[in-house]
Amino acid sequence: MLHRFRFVRPVAPAALLLTLLLGACSSGGGKAAAAHQQPKNAASVTLDGLKLGVVNVQSAGPPVNIDNATRSAALAVAQKYVDTAIVAPLRDGSLGAGYASLFDTGIAPVATTTDSPALTDAQVGKLEGYHETTTPVMLSALADQTGALLYLATNFTLQVKSTSKTEPLTISRTVELTLTPNAQRKWVVGAYRVLVARQRPTGTTTATAQSGGTKP
Amino acid sequence: MRRLRRILLWSTAAFSAFVVTLAGMFAAWLGGAHIPIASGATYLRVEKISPLASVDRTEGAPSAPFFILLVGNDSRPGVGGARGDALHLLGVNPARHEATMLDIPRDTCWNGDKINAGNTVSPRKQADDVSGLVGVPISYVIDVDFAGFVGLVDGVGGVTVNVPTPMHDYNSGAYFSPGTLHMNGTQALAFSRDRHDFPQSDIIRTHNQGLLLLDAMRQLRAQMQNAAGEFKLLALLGRHAQLDGIGIRDLYKLGRVAFSIDPNQVKNITIPVTNGQCLGLGAGAGALFADFRDDGIVGG
Numbered sequence: 001m002l003h004r005f006r007f008v009r010p011v012a013p014a015a016l017l018l019t020l021l022l023g024a025c026s027s028g029g030g031k032a033a034a035a036h037q038q039p040k041n042a043a044s045v046t047l048d049g050l051k052l053g054v055v056n057v058q059s060a061g062p063p064v065n066i067d068n069a070t071r072s073a074a075l076a077v078a079q080k081y082v083d084t085a086i087v088a089p090l091r092d093g094s095l096g097a098g099y100a101s102l103f104d105t106g107i108a109p110v111a112t113t114t115d116s117p118a119l120t121d122a123q124v125g126k127l128e129g130y131h132e133t134t135t136p137v138m139l140s141a142l143a144d145q146t147g148a149l150l151y152l153a154t155n156f157t158l159q160v161k162s163t164s165k166t167e168p169l170t171i172s173r174t175v176e177l178t179l180t181p182n183a184q185r186k187w188v189v190g191a192y193r194v195l196v197a198r199q200r201p202t203g204t205t206t207a208t209a210q211s212g213g214t215k216p
Numbered sequence: 217m218r219r220l221r222r223i224l225l226w227s228t229a230a231f232s233a234f235v236v237t238l239a240g241m242f243a244a245w246l247g248g249a250h251i252p253i254a255s256g257a258t259y260l261r262v263e264k265i266s267p268l269a270s271v272d273r274t275e276g277a278p279s280a281p282f283f284i285l286l287v288g289n290d291s292r293p294g295v296g297g298a299r300g301d302a303l304h305l306l307g308v309n310p311a312r313h314e315a316t317m318l319d320i321p322r323d324t325c326w327n328g329d330k331i332n333a334g335n336t337v338s339p340r341k342q343a344d345d346v347s348g349l350v351g352v353p354i355s356y357v358i359d360v361d362f363a364g365f366v367g368l369v370d371g372v373g374g375v376t377v378n379v380p381t382p383m384h385d386y387n388s389g390a391y392f393s394p395g396t397l398h399m400n401g402t403q404a405l406a407f408s409r410d411r412h413d414f415p416q417s418d419i420i421r422t423h424n425q426g427l428l429l430l431d432a433m434r435q436l437r438a439q440m441q442n443a444a445g446e447f448k449l450l451a452l453l454g455r456h457a458q459l460d461g462i463g464i465r466d467l468y469k470l471g472r473v474a475f476s477i478d479p480n481q482v483k484n485i486t487i488p489v490t491n492g493q494c495l496g497l498g499a500g501a502g503a504l505f506a507d508f509r510d511d512g513i514v515g516g
Contacts, residue, residue, distance in 0.1 A: 056444055056447075058444075058447040058450070058451035059451055059454075060450065060451045060453070060454020060455050060464055061454070061455075106275040106276055107274075107275040110273060115271040115273060117269050118269035118271040119271060138444070140443045140444040140447050141447070142446075142447035142450055142451060142464065142468070143451075144454065144463070144464045144465075145454050145455075145464070150464055150465050150468070151443070151447065151465075153442075153443030153444070153447070155442060155443065176442060178274075180275075180465075190274070190275040190276075191273060191274040191275060191472065192271065192272075192273055193270075193271070193272045193441075193442070194271050195269075195270040196268070196269050196270070197267065197268050198267050198268075199267070
């Protein structure tokens with residue numbers, strides 16, 4: 001019995017200490033870790049801001065033009081989607097602030113849960129570094145018989161390529177966000193079509209992906 | 217002996233420490249923490265991510281079965297009244313991704329008159345009459361006249377129709393050989409109006425209208441997979457059709473659901489009728505309507 005105490009006494013605290021130490025070091029969500037990784041990521045991330053491409057207006061009534069303020073508003077929604085749903089998770093490991101508020105209240109609950117794996121890269125988590133390219137945003141609009149704008153749709157494709165040699169990953173996404181004015185006359189996403197393919201060099205067949213980065 | 221015991225003790229201690237450490241790492245991993253590998257050079261996180269994923273969602277899109285009446289009326293320069301000469305009741309079941317279209321001959325009797333007379337009052341009256349005949353609530357009506365029909369077909373770039381039988385009809389202007397033909401609006405209208413080529417007259421005409429509608433749906437479905445195509449069709453409908461119970465905004469939501477359905481999952485059924493000037497309901501009509509009524513589709 002005495003021998004057993006002799007054995008436990010030196011080992012248990014050591015193991016506990018080791019475990020705690022490891023836990024502290026490995027806490028990926030910890031501020032210390034994030035603070036260390038942020039500069040590394042920020043340095044190796046290349047972002048292209050969305051740019052407006054073709055504008056197409058359909059009207060059930062008189063001919064309609066989309067003014068610059070409306071064009072900018074639509075582009076801003078699309079850009080915020082990219083920033084919060086794709087860039088933020090890959091850079092910080094979680095969705096960016098304001099992601100849910102992009103959506104109409106009727107659709108926000110599914111956009112943040114069921115549809116999140118396709119809409120966002122929250123599942124992928126942080127990448128060591130990546131390069132993001134986008135096509136110009138095609139803006140479509142629909143006006144009713146009076147010429148009032150009912151819907152704006154932004155279509156674009158976006159590709160994210162990991163720059164890490166150890167964890168190569170390419171994410172290709174085709175995005176259509178259909179915007180509708182909410183009660184406050186603010187354009188919010190009322191419908192979406194998103195197709196995403198996450199490809200590793202071996203192909204898209206694997207359902208498991210690894211992501212990681214260099215330790216600070 | 218003492219030395220052996222000491223070695224054994226230290227071995228056990230080292231093994232226990234290893235197990236505890238491993239358990240700690242496992243617990244940390246379960247908690248979502250990143251685990252440093254022994255070298256400290258990299259860390260590894262293994263997660264399930266979807267290699268391929270897609271979503272198609274519309275706020276306010278119906279999830280319960282709904283019914284839309286498609287009406288082609290005979291209003292044109294020199295002919296007023298706007299009788300509902302083409303009556304097609306589309307039932308859509310969003311949950312099952314299936315639909316059924318009931319083709320209703322215009323000469324079908326309803327309350328002592330031909331059923332197409334209702335449209336001379338209003339599209340809503342027409343919908344109420346068809347609703348009474350079939351026994352389903354019809355919330356939405358899309359009604360086009362001759363010019364509207366031609367404008368719609370031309371607006372979508374024509375429609376490719378599989379002409380089932382030879383047509384040589386002076387009254388409608390339908391002169392077609394059997395086979396696939398890409399029709400413009402005027403040709404599609406002639407095809408839809410021809411009844412003099414068939415002994416069963418309006419019954420065959422009604423069925424042919426259904427075939428044209430399904431062919432059009434197949435082609436439009438490709439265009440309706442993005443907002444630009446959807447907006448184009450909706451604007452055309454807004455310009456060329458009379459809408460009852462439905463605005464463009466609603467039409468967008470219904471359209472996203474309706475065009476998500478594979479046209480091969482849309483049944484086209486002409487309702488059974490008897491012969492005569494005013495057609496009564498034929499055998500099996502009651503059962504057909506009952507089947508249609510419960511979930512918007514026939515069969516299944």
